[in-house]
Amino acid sequence: MPISAAPPSLEPVSSTARFLIVDGHAYAYRAFYAIRQLSSPSGAPTNAIYGFIKMLAKMRASHQPTHWAVVWDGGLAAERLTSLPEYKAQRPPMPADLERQIEQIQSYLEAASVPSICHDGVEADDLIATLTRQAVADGASVVIASSDKDFMQLVSPRVGLLNPNDKSEAIWTAEQVSAKTGVNPEQIVDWLSLIGDSVDNISGVAGVGPKTAAELINQHGSTAEIYRNLPAVSSERLRTNLMAAQNAVERNRSLIRLKDDLPGADPMDRLEMRPVDYDRLREMYLEWGFKTLLQELETEIPSQRDLF
Numbered sequence: 001m002p003i004s005a006a007p008p009s010l011e012p013v014s015s016t017a018r019f020l021i022v023d024g025h026a027y028a029y030r031a032f033y034a035i036r037q038l039s040s041p042s043g044a045p046t047n048a049i050y051g052f053i054k055m056l057a058k059m060r061a062s063h064q065p066t067h068w069a070v071v072w073d074g075g076l077a078a079e080r081l082t083s084l085p086e087y088k089a090q091r092p093p094m095p096a097d098l099e100r101q102i103e104q105i106q107s108y109l110e111a112a113s114v115p116s117i118c119h120d121g122v123e124a125d126d127l128i129a130t131l132t133r134q135a136v137a138d139g140a141s142v143v144i145a146s147s148d149k150d151f152m153q154l155v156s157p158r159v160g161l162l163n164p165n166d167k168s169e170a171i172w173t174a175e176q177v178s179a180k181t182g183v184n185p186e187q188i189v190d191w192l193s194l195i196g197d198s199v200d201n202i203s204g205v206a207g208v209g210p211k212t213a214a215e216l217i218n219q220h221g222s223t224a225e226i227y228r229n230l231p232a233v234s235s236e237r238l239r240t241n242l243m244a245a246q247n248a249v250e251r252n253r254s255l256i257r258l259k260d261d262l263p264g265a266d267p268m269d270r271l272e273m274r275p276v277d278y279d280r281l282r283e284m285y286l287e288w289g290f291k292t293l294l295q296e297l298e299t300e301i302p303s304q305r306d307l308f
Contacts, residue, residue, distance in 0.1 A: 019135045019271065020065035021128050023146035024072040024116070027055055028105060030147075030164060032098045040288045048101040050290060053108060059162065062169070063143055067135070067271040070109055071128050072102075072118035080123075080255050087255065090201045104288075111281050113274040117266060125150055129258035130265045132159055138268050143171055149197075150258060152177045153188040182214030190223040193252035202252055205245040207238065223249055 031051025038047040060068070080087050094102075109116040119127060125148065132142050136158045144151050145162040152172075155161060160171035170176070174185050183191045194213040196204025208216075216233070220226045226233070227246055233239045242249075278297070285294040 017067055017135075017138070017140035017268070018063065018065045019131075019140045019142045019268070020059060020063055020068040021131055021142060021144050022056065022059070022068070022070045023124060023128065023144070023148060024070045024105075024118075025102075025124065026146050026148065027070075027164070028052055028098065028102060031055060032095065032101070042287075045097040045101060046104075046288045046290075048098050049104050049108065049288060050293075052105050053290075053293065055164075056114070059145055063162070063171075065143070066273060067140065067268055068273065069115040069117055069131065069266070069271050071124045071131070072106075072116065073124045074119045074122045074127075077123050077126065077259075078121065083251055084202065084255060086201050088200050104284075108281075108284060111277045111284060113276050115266065115271050119262070119264070122262060126259040126262055127265065129154060129260040130262040131271075133260040134265060135268060140268065149188075149192070150256060152181065152185055153256075153258060154260075155185040181210065183217050187217050187222070189253055189257045190217055192256045193223055193249050196252065197256065200255070202255055203248065204252070205249065206241045208241065212238070223253065 028048050031054075032048035035047040035051045038045070038050055040046050056070075076088060106116050117127065117131075118124075128144060128146075128151070132144065132154055135142050136156070140158075142159045143162050144154065144159065145164070147163050147165050151161055155172065155174055155177050157174075160173055161176075162169070162171055166172070172180075177183075177185050177188070181188065181191055191210075191213050192202075192204075194205050194208050194216065195210055196202045204213075216226050217223070220229055220232075226242065227249075230239055230242060233242065281297060282294065284290075285297065
C-alpha cells in the first residue's frame with residue numbers, strides 16, 4: 001500500500017522524537033508461525049493479522065514512539081539481481097494463507113493510522129535504511145524492529161535494533177552487535193561479505209566463518225586492507241581461499257551494503273502518531289472475530305481512543 005511522496009520537511013523534528021520502524025514482512029511471517037490456528041467467523045485465516053496487531057501494540061507500549069512506520073518489500077533490487085542472478089532465489093514462496101492476510105494487515109494499519117510504506121521495486125531493507133538516515137539527520141532516535149542481521153550495519157548512538165529473537169527484548173546497541181559478531185557496526189558489511197549470507201543466497205569465502213572473519217577484520221580493519229596485506233595472513237590455505245574469492249567479496253559488499261539515499265522517502269512529519277479510525281477498527285474486529293481486541297476498544301473512553 002504505497003504512500004505517495006511528499007516534499008521533505010523543512011524543520012527538523014524535536015531531539016526527543018523516537019521513531020519505530022517495523023520490518024513488515026518479517027513480523028507478518030513471525031505472527032503467522034507463532035499462532036498456527038485462528039480463523040474468522042467466516043472461516044478465513046486470521047492468525048497473522050491477530051499476531052501482528054498484538055506484536056505492534058506491545059512494541060508501542062514498550063517503546064512509546066512519537067513516530068512510526070511499517071515498511072514492506074516492494075520487490076528485489078534490479079542492480080542486486082544483475083550482480084547476482086541467484087540473489088534470494090532459494091526462498092520458498094509465501095504461504096497462501098499468509099499471503100491472503102497481508103492486505104488485511106495493511107488495511108488494519110490504515111485504520112490504525114500507522115504509516116504503511118511499500119515502493120515498487122524497492123527492498124524493505126533499503127527503504128528502512130533511507131528512513132533511518134533521514135530521521136537521524138532530523139534529530140530523532142530510531143529503533144528498527146527486525147531480526148535481519150543486515151540492519152546491524154545501521155547501529156549508531158542514535159539507532160538501535162529490536163531483535164524479536166532476543167528474549168531480553170533489549171534494544172541492541174554497538175555493544176550487543178560487537179558481542180554477537182566480534183566486530184563494530186561499521187565493519188558489519190565487510191564481516192558479512194567474508195562469511196556470506198545463506199538467507200540471501202550469498203556465498204562467502206570458503207572456510208571463513210564468523211569467528212575467523214572477525215579475527216581478520218580486527219587485525220586488518222577492513223576487507224580492502226585484508227587484500228592489501230594478504231601475504232601477512234599466516235595460513236596458506238586461508239590465503240588461497242581469500243585470493244580465490246576476492247571478486248566475490250567485492251561483489252558481496254555491494255549486495256550487502258544498504259542503500260540509504262533512495263528518492264521519495266516520506267518525511268518525518270508524515271510519520272507522526274495520529275488518532276485511529278475507531279469505527280473502522282470496530283468493523284474489522286467484528287469481521288475477524290477478535291472479541292478481546294473489540295472489548296478493549298469498546299471500553300476505551302473517547303479521549304483515549306487515539307492512544308490505542
